[in-house]
Amino acid sequence: MNLFRLLLRTSALLLSLAVLAGILSGGCAAGLIALINATLSQNQPSTTTLVSSFVALCLVRLIANFASQVLLIHLSEKAILDLRMLLSRRILASPLRQLEQIGAYRLLAVLTEDIRTISSTVLIIPFFCINIAIVIACLIYLGWLSTTVFVIGVCFLFLGIFSYLIPMMKAMSLLELAREQEDRLFNHFCAITQGTKELKLHRQRRQSFLKEDLCTTALSYRRHNVVGMSVFAAAASWGQILFFIVIGLLLFTLPSLTKIHFTIISAYALTIIYMMSPLEHIMSMLPTVTRALVALKKAESLGLSLPTSSNETYSEKVLSLGQFWQYLELVNVTHTYYQEREETNFILGPINLKFHPGELIFIVGGNGSGKSTLAKLISGLYIPETGEIYLDGKLIDNHNREWYRQQFSVVFSDFYLFERLLGLDNSNLDAQTQNYLVQLQLDHKVKVKDGVLSTTNLSQGQRKRLALLTTYLEDRPIYMFDEWASDQDPVFKEIFYTQLLPELKSRGKSVLVITHDDRYFYIADRIVKLEYGKVKYDKSPALLSISVYE
Numbered sequence: 001m002n003l004f005r006l007l008l009r010t011s012a013l014l015l016s017l018a019v020l021a022g023i024l025s026g027g028c029a030a031g032l033i034a035l036i037n038a039t040l041s042q043n044q045p046s047t048t049t050l051v052s053s054f055v056a057l058c059l060v061r062l063i064a065n066f067a068s069q070v071l072l073i074h075l076s077e078k079a080i081l082d083l084r085m086l087l088s089r090r091i092l093a094s095p096l097r098q099l100e101q102i103g104a105y106r107l108l109a110v111l112t113e114d115i116r117t118i119s120s121t122v123l124i125i126p127f128f129c130i131n132i133a134i135v136i137a138c139l140i141y142l143g144w145l146s147t148t149v150f151v152i153g154v155c156f157l158f159l160g161i162f163s164y165l166i167p168m169m170k171a172m173s174l175l176e177l178a179r180e181q182e183d184r185l186f187n188h189f190c191a192i193t194q195g196t197k198e199l200k201l202h203r204q205r206r207q208s209f210l211k212e213d214l215c216t217t218a219l220s221y222r223r224h225n226v227v228g229m230s231v232f233a234a235a236a237s238w239g240q241i242l243f244f245i246v247i248g249l250l251l252f253t254l255p256s257l258t259k260i261h262f263t264i265i266s267a268y269a270l271t272i273i274y275m276m277s278p279l280e281h282i283m284s285m286l287p288t289v290t291r292a293l294v295a296l297k298k299a300e301s302l303g304l305s306l307p308t309s310s311n312e313t314y315s316e317k318v319l320s321l322g323q324f325w326q327y328l329e330l331v332n333v334t335h336t337y338y339q340e341r342e343e344t345n346f347i348l349g350p351i352n353l354k355f356h357p358g359e360l361i362f363i364v365g366g367n368g369s370g371k372s373t374l375a376k377l378i379s380g381l382y383i384p385e386t387g388e389i390y391l392d393g394k395l396i397d398n399h400n401r402e403w404y405r406q407q408f409s410v411v412f413s414d415f416y417l418f419e420r421l422l423g424l425d426n427s428n429l430d431a432q433t434q435n436y437l438v439q440l441q442l443d444h445k446v447k448v449k450d451g452v453l454s455t456t457n458l459s460q461g462q463r464k465r466l467a468l469l470t471t472y473l474e475d476r477p478i479y480m481f482d483e484w485a486s487d488q489d490p491v492f493k494e495i496f497y498t499q500l501l502p503e504l505k506s507r508g509k510s511v512l513v514i515t516h517d518d519r520y521f522y523i524a525d526r527i528v529k530l531e532y533g534k535v536k537y538d539k540s541p542a543l544l545s546i547s548v549y550e
């Protein structure tokens, strides 16, 4: 994707109109120069035709210039909006594993810095286009004045562009390096916001982080930027002096080489001087445009793509499973975390498991045995590397995976709590939420109005109860809780295991609970134990004579 394609995709019509208006405006500018030249070379009072042409050209240029700018401003603002929405949609449509591999800090850098850079450039594109139109119109006029001088001039121009392009490429590679450092900077910023407590409590850690990590990266970012921008400044200064060199050659060398009328030389000098201002503008915009190209390249390099027909599709018309489903089956499902810096990769599976409605299943195992990974596979967030998932015998693939995910209500251990109860189509939402707030003993802390929670600034245990409340409201056929009870006090832990879970089960829900609370294992229908990514056993708790952690 380049900037032009971005604008073209936004609205080809607006772009065409704006370019036409820009060309008209540039043409009028060149026409005005030609008229001024003609009047100066006449050496007699101006005719009415010249005056009226001058006024007409001024008027058309005014209108065309204004129209072109307004159209391009509309276009660029729409392009920014579309880009923001497109990138956000692309992120949400990408497989979770891909997003995990990219890392939140890189996504954040694209969504904030890159979009800001692209936005600021897209906003100057109108002026960029108009200036280019003026330069082109002036060149056409120069060609019309004298083909010989024009050919010599264009040769110089190409020489100049070439000598300008070489440092520009160098500058671009430096800006790309700076952009890489920016990713690392964002990673450090995430450490500052998420690790504030740890950094505040340990002076040496904080100083070492600030000096060795943050400052080193920030310095490297600055160095690449300073050198890159200096190269741009050198190229721009060279570009400016190049025009004077061309004028010098025209004035001092050309008349001795070939027979050329002085009026043509003066017209050339005047036009080149007129062209200098738009050209200087173009050159001063080039660093910004280059940064935007680097930012666009970066956004593209994440490899995020919107779902196409071969990817995931979803139809709103397909209803929820409700209670009328038979089984969910995993057949030889595997997932591998490829870890560059470690000698061995973690492989989960092959997993063969079957779940039914009205079943309460505990998934247990030591730390790192693969429980959360299994939860992501079961819920369709990870796509199995090998093996298949069937729901009532129907294979889950790219065509129905989005629908399949809508059958799950999950509270992950690293859950996110939205302040607004989003996407819940329920006319009685506030009353129902209030009932659950009472049931979860949160009514004294949180109120709900028009589907908005009064606060989410609560203790971790209370926040988890709010997350649980959201899953109740979703009312989906399959529930999963990843170490939900680990932050609950003993009283509420007891309520969770002995009241809430059995109640979900009695409502025909299939409930999968990742837990370490072995004193409540007796309430489960089955205990699935994982060890080093494999199912060690899948048994009724009555058949377990020893602790699952032995």
Ligand SMILES: Nc1ncnc2c1ncn2[C@@H]1O[C@H](COP(=O)(O)OP(=O)(O)OP(=O)(O)O)[C@@H](O)[C@H]1O
Pocket: 100, 337, 338, 339, 346, 365, 366, 367, 368, 369, 370, 371, 372, 373, 374
């Ligand atoms: N995002 C990730 N990237 C790479 N490897 C990962 C990632 N998440 C987990 N792993 C690897 O997968 C293994 C299983 O992790 P998982 O989170 O599924 O374990 P778990 O059983 O839920 O552990 P815990 O009880 O500590 O929550 C880990 O040992 C780790 O090596």
